[in-house]
Amino acid sequence: MSRNSPNTLYRYCRSIRWLVFVALTGTATLSFAWSDHTLGTWQALAAMPAIAAAPPVAAETLDAFLAAEDTGLQALLAQEEQWARRYVPAYPPRPDALQFQAGGPPATRRQRFMAALRINPDCQLPLFLQMRPGTQPPPGSNLPWTEVTTLRRDTTARETQYQRLRPGEQVAVLEVIASASGEPDDGLDIGLWEDNGTPYGHLYGFGKQPFGDPALEFSTQAPFHMGFFHESWIIYKAAGFLRRTYPEYRIHLYRSLAAYALKSGHPYWGWRFAGWALHYVQDLTQPYHATVLPGVGTARMLWINALDIAGRPGAKDRAIRLVSNRHLALENYQYHRMRDAYLHKNPTDALLRATRNTSKDAAQAPWSDATPRQVVSQQAHDWADRTDRMLEHALPAKYISDPAYVLEQTEPDIDLFAVMQRAPQAMQDDMTQLVSDLMQHFGTQSRVFIASFLPKP
Template sequence: MRHPFPLRRCLCLTAAFFFAAQPAAWAWSNHTLCTWPAVEAMPQVAGHSVPAETLAGFLAKEAAALPKVLEEEEQWARAHVPFYAPRPDGLAFNVPGDADAAALKLAFVHAIRVNEDVPIALYRQRPPGTDAATGRGMDWPALSILKNPEDVDLKQMERLEEGEAVPVADVVATASNEPDFGLDIGLFQDNGQKQGALYSFGTQPFGNPLLDYGSQAPFHMGFYHESGILYKAAPYLQKTYPEARVHLYMTLSRFAFAQGHPYWGWRFAGWAIHYVQDMAQPYHARVLPGVGVPSMLWTSVLDMAGIHGPKLAALNRVTNRHTSLENYQKNRMTVAYVRGEMGDPLLAALRDTGGDATVQRLQPDTLREVSSAQSVAVADALDAQLERSFPARYVSDAATNLDGKDADLYALSRQAPAAEQAKLADLVADRMRQAGRDTRAVIRAVAPDESAAAQR
């Protein structure tokens, strides 16, 4: 009966070395590519436009009503999100509507606890193959706090003017990629950024806080279905915030619609959609697809004995497979957009409404009980398929560090036998089908009826 402590200690070390180095915090490369086909035919979206509105304009008009909405949201999160870190009461939104734009924005981002330096500009993303209108291009620092635009083409980023009519599909799709521009970066106290000391999220539970984007991992990953023994060894794996983010942004979306701000109704909806789509990515729902707890335990034993190779190989393998999947998805979808091949299996799956009745309107427990569970169920199969579909250098070789830019994994996948190409396409299309279903479930849950939504 003296085994539990050494076993727990060993598992804690296992979890520590795997999750401290969890490097990837993007789920799909360029969520906008996923959102357009998912929403384009919805009656709430198709053919409708709304006038662009600055964040400051929205906040100035709603400064009196927002405190109650945000306080109720905070109380909901404290009551319903396991391991939620309460927002300090001093950060509650409380600023007069006649405050300047900078003060309004700072009070708002503090109240919802996102990075205070993200620009939150007025812009839209154009589809691959379509550049921004002349004179409307955007510099990267005007959009994001990240060093480099990892998954977007800046030529497609187009500045908007306040009051300009913009298609609803573009508002939602563009916003669905925005959380990857830095909203959730630098929020923990050990991230070295100013808001980390204010927000009371504590130290970063997992992910590498030294990476440019690594600190957003606990907001974009939800490990809801791991083994009980792993949770006992590493309880911090449960300190994740996708549920809180989705509920918050859906609440703000409904509020914006109700108060007559359709642009922000759709933009907040897009922010919520981002995290919902994240949960369709198995590498965001499972800690280590393809690796069981016994294997993790044995690798930990070897590492403690000074044999570090298996640990490093496991880390690099899961990193490269995660990156390979995103690389394949982005490059395949980009090619399809540019060529007008809208029947591509991934794009067709995003438009497939056959399963919508199973999740008609997104509910507070959908992310945990339905979406992530379905991703977990296919995680090992997809992980194994990546090994069969791509050259070993990218998915099995511990010496390779695939950073997402040194190869086109879609092109390389076409070197595999036709049967393996088809299997991979089917598995990724299945993930896109779930992403499309849940994206539409957000729209139906927040949007007013069609007549109210139409702002032509």
Template sequence: MVLLLAGLATMQAMAWENHSLASYRAFENMPEVASAPSVTVEPLEAFLRAEEYTLEALLASQEAWGLTSIEKYPARPAELAFKADPGRSDESRRLAFLRALRVAPDSRFALYTQSDPWNPTSGTRLPSAAVSTQTEATGSGYRYGALKSGELVAALTVLATATGEPDLGLDIHLFEDSPSDWGRVYGFGPQPYGNPAVAQDSHIPFHSGFMHESRLVKLGIPTVRRNLILLRFHQFSTLAALAFRTGHAYWGWRFAGLSLHYLQDLTQPLRAALVPGEPNTKLLSAQALALVGLPGMKDELVQLRSNRCLVVEKYQSELLLRAAANKQETALEKALRNTDKDRGYTDWSERYMRDVVSLQSSRAALALAQTLTAALPAAFAADAGFDLAARETGSNLLSELIKRDSPERNRLDAALAETMANFGTHSRNALRGILRASDPL
């Protein structure tokens, strides 16, 4: 029973479309980052060559963790295990590493920076294709700069840049029904939700986590119980700790940023709740009707929810970009930097993403959906015939929304500020956990 969920996943492909914009603000005043020395840029191949044997052990331990810690975990095929082989080529070693992680083997892992729009840097610009296998979203604000091996770069730049990297193609077409050679050998099984033929749909199972849906929904749509987002965080966070411990600071910060991307996705309430604002009985009824050839209710749910999700993501991104362009700090920047709540949560542990981040977001999802619906033009919230994603007027519509001065728009801004505060707080708490794990054993 995945039909309805397949459609509903599609509309979430844009969530938090440029993590780096928010990450610069979340970490720029964090002492552990701000006072960290600049690091020496190192190609991935050099790190892998130097740490082959420690990586073999770590990647084996990651697989053991997945088998015991993730519900419905799809075991990695034995032939994909990373085995140290100092005699092989750098290219072969890199491919073995990517296959052991079960990420797309054409992932770039380029040496690059994502520019901070508040402090843009000069230097050689890179085209999107140099760092990503995916077509860049219109208005995303991505600006890429080239790095060279041996160059010094600020830890903040490496960390913030890497928080955007998983959206550049790492999790594309990884399932057995995907149109890729690697999906058929990775062992993840059929794609649990989303359209396998659509690239951006195919990464959603790694970037969402419906961990707190009702028992009824979990019974009716059991695929929501698979939480591969937890796997990705664990993989990259433990790689970060290893890199720090073994003297590869550049990859320590970069793997840390990669891992934080997945946690940050869960701070978006619409990533943690399947259909906020709609009763479970309606969701399951739409599912049942679609299965017998009556998809009307499902299509309406998908379209309305798609519009709401897309506009809130673009609205948030545009607010951050406008603030940077005008050098005018807003409530979002202040919320991202605010550390007042950092110590108000339980100490970091491997349960933090599930028991703190995901739970908080799922509880906030209904209120956010209602606030968003009240603030939007009627077509966005109630017209199933209006497809925002298919129109090129999205940016203009958002500009109009920004100009509106109403209680509803003010409540939406306050809700986004609260969400950005959670983004910053949980990102810093997770980084503190990674840094503690990096201490020499």
């Protein structure tokens, strides 16, 4: 039978679909795209004078904002739904029953708003700021991490100090955006699918989770934080569920809310919503969130699947484990190195300097609705194979080339930054260069996005 016959193509597509699904089931359980976005946002926006030197804003409760703006929000959210239905591929329409209505019972206003956004209703959304590593909140203002996140296995949150804010308290714009940029990893997108076993998942209309393990808490947020927009045609033919990723939906929704709040006199929520949107922009700068299997091209996928069909699954299992380990290794190193720089008050650390580096900002086009797909994720996708190769050379083989090693499980408390400080200098330099390049992308795209809220010069 011809290799190009419909039956042969069907078999290849079916096997590739399985490979991609299994791979994403593994990688979607990973902790973060960038571990603790706030560490990077502080640096990225400190290089924007209009943000770093902006007058402070008064903290405002979500309930106060909603009470003042429910009529305008009804119209805005109706417009957002129409935009998403028109422009977001494979968008699952919001059920009409969840449309936000002005003038409803005040006691249910917050609940109805969160339902219209289709976010986790268990999120408390307190007034807070995240403290820099090594600093403490003012006396009497400590906020338990359990009030910030719904995740109970979030070790990053447990290591972090939070300050509770009072309504009306003056806070720096930079601190509001930076703190908010971590919030989408604190539970906003957890349990939203109909097979996640949550009451709201059955109501929100997203359907069944397209990939990842629907029984694992953190895995349920993955399709909102990844964007696979640049794979080959045969990958989409085989794995159509890859089109069901929705960072563009979240970015546009929260950006519109931010612009509305800023225009209507609610700067605190304007910048907080901007921070929420920024999170998904930053996620798309991570190569492992913009490419299904970095380092595994289409031709190799076909070969791996041919071996799997022939009863030799070893190549498939190895590819999936190595991609997962490298994904985690990149995030682990980035988190521990940046946190160490804050703890030791070292602003000259290469990663912090790279995130503040504005040398490529002017070459970027102004923000548009097409930017997440055509610019941010395209850049990350273009860097995916390079990132995978450089990790293979820069990190000890034990962590990224041994399929018997499961990163952060074989050694649960592994700190790859500490490991690399004992590595040969050439390997240290390669790792520094790779992650610095990626963090410069993170910083540049963060500034381009936030600049879209500023008055034109």
